[in-house]
Amino acid sequence: MKKNKPNNSRRDFIKASATALAGFYFVPRHVLGGPGYIAPSDRLRVAGIGVGGMGGGDVRGVFASGKADFVALCDVDTNRAKGSVDAHPKAKFYKDYREMLEKEHKNIDAVTISTPDHMHAVQAMAAMQLGKHVYVQKPLTHNIYEARMLTEAEQKYKVVTQMGNQGSSGDGVRQMVEWYNAGLIGEATRVYCWTDRPVWPQGIPWPTATATPPANLDWNLWLGVAPYRDYVDNLHPFNWRGWWDYGTGALGDMACHNMEAPFRVLGLDYPVAAECSVGSVYVGEFQRGYFPESCPPSSHITLRFKREGKEDLRFHWIDGGIQPSRPDELGPNEVMGDGGNGVIIEGTKGKMMCGTYGANPQLLPTSRTKEVDVPQTEYRVPGGAGGHYNNWVEACIAGYGSKEFERLSSPFSVAGPLTESVLMGNLAIRSYDYREPRNDGSNRFNYPGRGIQLVWDGPNMKVTNFEPANQFVKRKYREGWSL
Numbered sequence: 001m002k003k004n005k006p007n008n009s010r011r012d013f014i015k016a017s018a019t020a021l022a023g024f025y026f027v028p029r030h031v032l033g034g035p036g037y038i039a040p041s042d043r044l045r046v047a048g049i050g051v052g053g054m055g056g057g058d059v060r061g062v063f064a065s066g067k068a069d070f071v072a073l074c075d076v077d078t079n080r081a082k083g084s085v086d087a088h089p090k091a092k093f094y095k096d097y098r099e100m101l102e103k104e105h106k107n108i109d110a111v112t113i114s115t116p117d118h119m120h121a122v123q124a125m126a127a128m129q130l131g132k133h134v135y136v137q138k139p140l141t142h143n144i145y146e147a148r149m150l151t152e153a154e155q156k157y158k159v160v161t162q163m164g165n166q167g168s169s170g171d172g173v174r175q176m177v178e179w180y181n182a183g184l185i186g187e188a189t190r191v192y193c194w195t196d197r198p199v200w201p202q203g204i205p206w207p208t209a210t211a212t213p214p215a216n217l218d219w220n221l222w223l224g225v226a227p228y229r230d231y232v233d234n235l236h237p238f239n240w241r242g243w244w245d246y247g248t249g250a251l252g253d254m255a256c257h258n259m260e261a262p263f264r265v266l267g268l269d270y271p272v273a274a275e276c277s278v279g280s281v282y283v284g285e286f287q288r289g290y291f292p293e294s295c296p297p298s299s300h301i302t303l304r305f306k307r308e309g310k311e312d313l314r315f316h317w318i319d320g321g322i323q324p325s326r327p328d329e330l331g332p333n334e335v336m337g338d339g340g341n342g343v344i345i346e347g348t349k350g351k352m353m354c355g356t357y358g359a360n361p362q363l364l365p366t367s368r369t370k371e372v373d374v375p376q377t378e379y380r381v382p383g384g385a386g387g388h389y390n391n392w393v394e395a396c397i398a399g400y401g402s403k404e405f406e407r408l409s410s411p412f413s414v415a416g417p418l419t420e421s422v423l424m425g426n427l428a429i430r431s432y433d434y435r436e437p438r439n440d441g442s443n444r445f446n447y448p449g450r451g452i453q454l455v456w457d458g459p460n461m462k463v464t465n466f467e468p469a470n471q472f473v474k475r476k477y478r479e480g481w482s483l
Helices: 009-022 029-033 054-063 078-087 097-107 117-129 144-157 171-181 219-223 249-258 260-266 367-371 384-398 412-432 467-472
Strands: 044-049 068-074 092-094 110-113 133-136 161-163 188-194 273-278 299-307 310-318 342-347 351-354 362-364 454-457
Touching (some): 044 054, 044 097, 044 384, 054 078, 054 110, 054 384, 068 097, 092 097, 097 117, 110 117, 117 133, 133 384, 144 412, 161 384, 161 412, 171 260, 171 342, 188 260, 249 260, 249 299, 260 342, 260 412, 273 412, 299 412, 362 367, 412 454, 412 467
Parallel strands (some): 044 110, 110 133, 188 310
Antiparallel strands (some): 188 342, 273 299, 342 351, 351 362
8 A cells, every 4th residue: 555655844854854864873862852752753733723612622632642732722712712721821822713724834733623513624624725634523524515525635635634433442343343243243234323312402493582792702703604693692602503504413413423333343335315204392282393493302314225235224313312122132121222322233143232432332132242252353542432532643643644544543534424424314304304385375384305215326415316405415605614
């Protein structure tokens, strides 16, 4: 496999200079700096975009590698950013990521992005076009088109990428791959993933009362690519997840964690079809609310995957606290998944199960788990799920195409197709709730997207049997903001 030169002119210059000087006199770096010394050429200069809340956790995780320095921080909310700013007082602070990249791009090697879903793609693309490595929180993007663009950009700009689904670095998913490859459950026939999310409001009307944005928040920058709206209370910093303009609902929040294990175990790609049903919300007496701006309170998605020479795989996603039937092999009072979340893969010879992040994998009945012993064939990330950040940092330092790059757990070449499949579920949801006026002059509406299994042309990102669904493949970007 051809190895590509790391995309880091500063590090290349330092290494080239060191090689030239070595012709005169070479001193081992541990002599220069003592035990554990890391040469400046092996330290990663990082900028953080979105550094409060989960973003603060990402800053801490990357910095804990011991090989990264945050030289710039960016957040539209100065109060939320305070913890990261205080922890890295030498880092320059910005509110607008565009200004930060313009002024600091020569001083940084990599960027972490931990903003609301709707901003992931434009921020990641801007950094990648500057040749910067990127770590992007899950879900990778807000829509399918953006996921495809970032996947292609990784190879085009030859940068190191990672999505923030830390379970992909865990030992659990690797154990499941080994079990499956050893034939312990036979050929997979059906998959169930479920979550107790949402734990934020969904299926509700947009608030009618507007408010004044707090002084610490730049509301216009927070909106970014989304259509302009007046500020409302209780949207930032968390409840935006339930609104299509900004979030991706329960699917976007948890499916990149829970669906990742079966995707990796079964080697899945794009689905060929999707269908759904959604939970109803009632307002008033026996009246179903229609709130197309808001994600539904619960949903059941069925994705269908083609497999060459095999029967199609049915992949079920269930959220809102609803769970699949308990397997007969699971004993009374044994926890299914981890209780609120989980995965079950059914096969022709047996079943396997795990919790969120692929943790605590078990064969069913669970007594089988301790009875089997298969060879370890999958690489284990040092530190497991906790090593997810370091997995990315080491690859950034080594460069695109390096051995460390090949060991990445969730590069965009993997995370992109996974995210597309996750967001295919949301495409089905929005198509299901798509409505149009009837032609009989009444005040009632048709719901032509219901009762349809959407046929998906993955390579061309197009629903082939229901044209209105294609409006949700790519969003409309606010003027002045684009991918």
